[in-house]
Amino acid sequence: MLLDSNAHQPQSVWPMIPYGALATCKVLQKKVLIAHTNCLTSLTPKSCSILNLLTVKVLDLHDNQLTSLPPDIGQLTSLQVLNFEKNLLKALPDSIGDLVQLQTLNLKGNKLKELPASLGGLRSLRTLDISENLVQELPQALAHIRTLESLTLDASSMSYPSNDICSAGTEAIQQFLCGELGIEYNPPSQYLLPVLESDGGETSVDGVSRMVTKYAENEAQWQNKFMDYEKRKEQKMQEKLEFERWLDLEQRGQAQLMHQSHAQKGEILQSMKEEQVRLEQGLTRHQERLGEERMKLLEQLKQMEQGVSGRIKKLLEENQRQKQSSEILKSLENDRIRMEQLMAITQEEAEQLRRKEVASAMQQMLAETYKNKLLQVAYESRRQDLVNQTCSSLAKMDQKFQQILAWQELDQNKAVSQILQESDMQKAAFEALQVKRDLMHCQIRNQIKLIERELLQLTQLELKRQQLDTEALQEAITEQRQALTYLLQQLLKEKRQREEELQAILRELEAKSETKQENYWLIQYQRLLDQKPLSLRLQEEGLERQLVKLLADLSADQYTPVFAHHRISLKMLSAMVPSDLAKMGITETGLQHSIIRKAREIHAVAETIPELLKPTEEAELAAPGTSREPPTAMAPSAPPPEEHLCECVVCMEREAQVVFLTCGHVCCCQTCSEALSTCPLCRKDIVQRIRLFHSG
Numbered sequence: 001m002l003l004d005s006n007a008h009q010p011q012s013v014w015p016m017i018p019y020g021a022l023a024t025c026k027v028l029q030k031k032v033l034i035a036h037t038n039c040l041t042s043l044t045p046k047s048c049s050i051l052n053l054l055t056v057k058v059l060d061l062h063d064n065q066l067t068s069l070p071p072d073i074g075q076l077t078s079l080q081v082l083n084f085e086k087n088l089l090k091a092l093p094d095s096i097g098d099l100v101q102l103q104t105l106n107l108k109g110n111k112l113k114e115l116p117a118s119l120g121g122l123r124s125l126r127t128l129d130i131s132e133n134l135v136q137e138l139p140q141a142l143a144h145i146r147t148l149e150s151l152t153l154d155a156s157s158m159s160y161p162s163n164d165i166c167s168a169g170t171e172a173i174q175q176f177l178c179g180e181l182g183i184e185y186n187p188p189s190q191y192l193l194p195v196l197e198s199d200g201g202e203t204s205v206d207g208v209s210r211m212v213t214k215y216a217e218n219e220a221q222w223q224n225k226f227m228d229y230e231k232r233k234e235q236k237m238q239e240k241l242e243f244e245r246w247l248d249l250e251q252r253g254q255a256q257l258m259h260q261s262h263a264q265k266g267e268i269l270q271s272m273k274e275e276q277v278r279l280e281q282g283l284t285r286h287q288e289r290l291g292e293e294r295m296k297l298l299e300q301l302k303q304m305e306q307g308v309s310g311r312i313k314k315l316l317e318e319n320q321r322q323k324q325s326s327e328i329l330k331s332l333e334n335d336r337i338r339m340e341q342l343m344a345i346t347q348e349e350a351e352q353l354r355r356k357e358v359a360s361a362m363q364q365m366l367a368e369t370y371k372n373k374l375l376q377v378a379y380e381s382r383r384q385d386l387v388n389q390t391c392s393s394l395a396k397m398d399q400k401f402q403q404i405l406a407w408q409e410l411d412q413n414k415a416v417s418q419i420l421q422e423s424d425m426q427k428a429a430f431e432a433l434q435v436k437r438d439l440m441h442c443q444i445r446n447q448i449k450l451i452e453r454e455l456l457q458l459t460q461l462e463l464k465r466q467q468l469d470t471e472a473l474q475e476a477i478t479e480q481r482q483a484l485t486y487l488l489q490q491l492l493k494e495k496r497q498r499e500e501e502l503q504a505i506l507r508e509l510e511a512k513s514e515t516k517q518e519n520y521w522l523i524q525y526q527r528l529l530d531q532k533p534l535s536l537r538l539q540e541e542g543l544e545r546q547l548v549k550l551l552a553d554l555s556a557d558q559y560t561p562v563f564a565h566h567r568i569s570l571k572m573l574s575a576m577v578p579s580d581l582a583k584m585g586i587t588e589t590g591l592q593h594s595i596i597r598k599a600r601e602i603h604a605v606a607e608t609i610p611e612l613l614k615p616t617e618e619a620e621l622a623a624p625g626t627s628r629e630p631p632t633a634m635a636p637s638a639p640p641p642e643e644h645l646c647e648c649v650v651c652m653e654r655e656a657q658v659v660f661l662t663c664g665h666v667c668c669c670q671t672c673s674e675a676l677s678t679c680p681l682c683r684k685d686i687v688q689r690i691r692l693f694h695s696g
Helices: 019-028 094-098 117-121 141-143 164-166 170-181 192-199 208-217 219-383 385-422 423-435 439-470 475-515 520-529 532-540 545-553 557-566 570-574 578-582 591-606
Strands: 030-036 058-060 081-083 104-106 127-129 150-152 658-661 667-669 688-691
Touching: 081 385, 094 117, 117 141, 141 170, 150 170, 164 170, 208 557, 219 439, 219 475, 439 475, 439 667, 475 591, 475 658, 532 557, 545 591, 557 578, 557 667, 557 688, 570 591, 578 591
Parallel strands: 030 058, 058 081, 081 104, 104 127, 127 150
Antiparallel strands: 658 688
16 A cells, blocks of 8 residues: 555455555655555565566555565665565665664564664654664674664663663663773764755654654754853863762772672681581481382382282182183083982872871871770770779869870971971071071182282272382272272172172072972071081081181181191191192182281180180080080180271271272272262272271
8 A cells, every 4th residue: 555645545354565565666756655464475576576666665564474675675775764664574674774764674573683784874763663683793883883772672682782771772872882882972962963964854744754754844953952061061071070089089989898798708608518517418328218208218219019909910810710610610510400309209209108107107006096995995884883983083184185185286386387387488588598608609709809909909009109209000909909809899780799699599499399398498508508428517516616616707718617627726727828828728828818917816825714615514515405506705804906908098097998899999988989970090980899898
């Protein structure tokens, strides 16, 4: 868009100044060209010469996208105002120093890193703005611009001259540059008159024309002011000489004071240096001590991790062996069930035969009774006289006998009805005993407890690692946790399957009970108890009561026959190691340590109180017909060892009691876990919650 001093036209957006506009400037000898805010990327087309703008004095190109200037821009010798604000200029051509009539140069808001030394040729320049650029150093050639009145720059980012000099203003900067070149500095007012005269009184845009006209009209006034200025300058020189003499005296006094202060400062610095050395030595010793403690703690963590990984590896191997042997156990279980069915059939047949024999014997007894009654009637007819005498007494005795028989029959009917009513209780007791005596169910339950204990230990270890900010084996712990979680899910599934199988067996037995056989569930309960051989039951009865109670507390009743077969006493058990129990067939690592630890605690208490290991004579001498109960073991006086359980990460008050699946973390109590949908440690979704029960 072209504008002269008298005309204004609407703006347009161009990538470069059109050729027609440049031709118009040349033909009509335009003095002003304003083309701001047009997204210009180039000043002139390649086929057009910049000499078309030879008569232009004001060139305004701010708010465009110019990245460079033509190298022959110095040919525009008539330029007085040049505005390139808010463009993308990275460098200025050296020919810019040929613009001898240029008075205002605005380069604000570009990407200039340095200024060319040719700027010193701008002998008429009065205003220079290089703020909001990347310039850090000014060329010394700027000292040759004697007419420079205003220099705008970013003082905080300047390195040459320093920030203090740049903040002091244009005059301070020019004095510094003149001093660097060794030339005398004079204010720009002494050089403005030739510049104004060379302008010829012609007008310009944005205030330049008005200033030039004002200077031309008041030429005489400037000359008078200049003479007054020269006089004041001489006076200032005299005052400056006197001030310099006074300043010299003051500097000498200041030098003496500085010397004394330096001496005192040296002593203070020496004492501070010694104190710093002592502090550094103490800090070094403290850091070494902390490093040793950290290394010990890391070594302990490493040992714990090795132990946990070993137990997990052993557990996984044991799980593989259990899976391999599960099919054999299932086949053996099916064979046992078939044998039980056959035995039940044979026992039912034997009971039916026994009933037939009892019925025939009762018929014979009734026949003999009838014969005896006939003989008695004949005998009574012959001795009627004696019967008449005793008839009254016999009648009374017969009434009492009939009453006694009626009472006995009534009691028998009540007992039968009571037994029949207790059939449901007998069925529930049989179901509970069947689940308790089922070896596979017990093994699965013990493996679940062991995996829960290992998951709790892994959670404690992970919390310790998070407190120490160490992540060296975090991936290994995650893999182990995933393996344990998968194994726990498999065992829970096997436990449900085993319970369903036992329920199926129970339903089959219930179908058989529909024959209305009396005391069916009581018979099945007794048969389940009588499955053990007599010799093994005798061996189990010979075990110490404390050892039997120990196995019951740890839910290891299925291993009672193993201890009875090897004739293990509590004293022998307290001297064993986990490998000895593994040879006996107890493969669960956690159960091995728990049995040995409990045995050693009980044996240690029994050594101080020997009466705990002696069997009670009252139980051995119990009267027949009364049930013998095993003597209750006295609780050890020593407190049990505290279990190092991690606290809830939510409330920080109760112990962690819930396993989150599928991540396997044990980090929350029962109350806090109900309100959570994601794990507070790993932020994974909670699919299932498993409650931990810590037995004492």
